[in-house]
Amino acid sequence: MSNLVAPLFEPLQLGSLRLNNRIVMAPMTRNFSPGGVPGEDVAGYYSRRALGETGLIITEGVGVDHPSALGEAGIGESDLPHLYGEAALAGWRRVVEQVHAVGGRIFPQLWHQGVMRLQGTGPNPHIPSSRPSGIWGPPAGLTSSPADYVAAQLVPTTAMSEEDIADVIAGYARSAAHAKALGFDGIAIHGAHGYLIDTFLWCVTNARTDAWGGDRKARSRFAVEVVKAIRTAVGPELPILFRFSQWKQQDFKARLAATPEELQDVLLPIAEAGVDVFDASVRYFNRAEFADIKGSDGELNLAGWAKKVTGCMSMTVGGVGLENGMYDSNKQGGAHSSNNFQLLMARYERGEFDLVGVGRSLLQDPNWASKARQGQVFEPFSNESLSVLT
Ligand SMILES: Cc1cc2nc3c(=O)[nH]c(=O)nc-3n(C[C@H](O)[C@H](O)[C@H](O)COP(=O)(O)O)c2cc1C
Numbered sequence: 001m002s003n004l005v006a007p008l009f010e011p012l013q014l015g016s017l018r019l020n021n022r023i024v025m026a027p028m029t030r031n032f033s034p035g036g037v038p039g040e041d042v043a044g045y046y047s048r049r050a051l052g053e054t055g056l057i058i059t060e061g062v063g064v065d066h067p068s069a070l071g072e073a074g075i076g077e078s079d080l081p082h083l084y085g086e087a088a089l090a091g092w093r094r095v096v097e098q099v100h101a102v103g104g105r106i107f108p109q110l111w112h113q114g115v116m117r118l119q120g121t122g123p124n125p126h127i128p129s130s131r132p133s134g135i136w137g138p139p140a141g142l143t144s145s146p147a148d149y150v151a152a153q154l155v156p157t158t159a160m161s162e163e164d165i166a167d168v169i170a171g172y173a174r175s176a177a178h179a180k181a182l183g184f185d186g187i188a189i190h191g192a193h194g195y196l197i198d199t200f201l202w203c204v205t206n207a208r209t210d211a212w213g214g215d216r217k218a219r220s221r222f223a224v225e226v227v228k229a230i231r232t233a234v235g236p237e238l239p240i241l242f243r244f245s246q247w248k249q250q251d252f253k254a255r256l257a258a259t260p261e262e263l264q265d266v267l268l269p270i271a272e273a274g275v276d277v278f279d280a281s282v283r284y285f286n287r288a289e290f291a292d293i294k295g296s297d298g299e300l301n302l303a304g305w306a307k308k309v310t311g312c313m314s315m316t317v318g319g320v321g322l323e324n325g326m327y328d329s330n331k332q333g334g335a336h337s338s339n340n341f342q343l344l345m346a347r348y349e350r351g352e353f354d355l356v357g358v359g360r361s362l363l364q365d366p367n368w369a370s371k372a373r374q375g376q377v378f379e380p381f382s383n384e385s386l387s388v389l390t
Helices: 002-009 040-051 086-101 147-153 162-182 196-201 221-234 260-272 302-310 326-332 341-349 360-364 368-374
Strands: 012-014 017-019 023-025 056-063 106-111 187-190 240-244 277-280 313-316 355-358
Touching: 002 341, 002 368, 023 368, 040 056, 040 086, 056 086, 056 187, 086 106, 086 162, 106 162, 162 187, 162 221, 187 221, 196 221, 221 240, 221 260, 240 260, 260 302, 277 302, 277 355, 302 313, 360 368
Parallel strands: 023 056, 023 355, 056 106, 106 187, 187 240, 240 277, 277 313, 313 355
Antiparallel strands: 012 017
């Protein structure tokens, strides 16, 4: 196996940043930052993954500097970190320093929960949740969110005003500027899974008739303005990675794009705003995204299509080294490891993606990357690793 994945251990130049290899720790919410402040335990957790040869770490979602960025979103959050204020910034500085001390590289994942934040929760309960059109999602989407949460969220609220939109964008820019000042090596933007940015992209939650809504390109405007503001805040050098997904937590069957042309309408404006890498969030990397496309392109997964329609680099993720995707393993109580490296590498060798995201496997085994390089046996995955910080 070591020979098989050896190409992933070639360095990659990402703008001015050089990564030692192409294995990326996927962003994973951990709930271990009381008061929004990551402590020594969080620094140790990330630096262990860096020491284990993970080429790039993307942190858990980190709340941007906006009062409705974080709250309860139906997944049992309590101690989510944020990226503003003296104490949290000092905590993140320690994380960055410890990761750098062992040769690692790290991006924060900038996160605004948007419609997923339950009204009245989080550090600023009196501030309304940010919803493009006051809509949480469809009334009968396929979701794993608890029924009482969904019922509360389905109540329509007011739509964001121009001023609200400008405030949120400014909050992203402030947190990105903090990230740069702290020494982070790039910025990851959470534009997926039904959170704020994604709800501007999605026609179900964006029914606006002003310049923030309309067709796919028009619905990308919010993401475009966020990327532009971040680019201005961090300058031309720092790499920006943008995560997107077809599926939403409000409806696992949702799709932003049914064809490559539609995907290009969504992503190309965002690419042109200053993105370097698209991170295509799916549960199973080995699935063709647009099954009715003929010829060799018909095999491409979502990361492959993102790269093709934008010309940017891309990252694949979803079940690398594991038999079961994230929601399936939650239901089944765990996941068996899978030797799916051959399938992964066949796609990599065809140039579908440049980076490989690894989620749950890296929770279980901080040395996952070095073991992959050396062909060693991984720790078997169990769901217990989701609720501890080791
Ligand atoms: C415990 C846990 C927390 C997660 N939190 C986030 C998050 O904060 N932001 C995000 O974009 N994705 C999040 N994800 C999704 C992962 O980044 C990744 O896409 C998913 O786990 C699939 O990769 P895997 O099959 O290698 O685990 C989370 C996944 C898990 C298991």
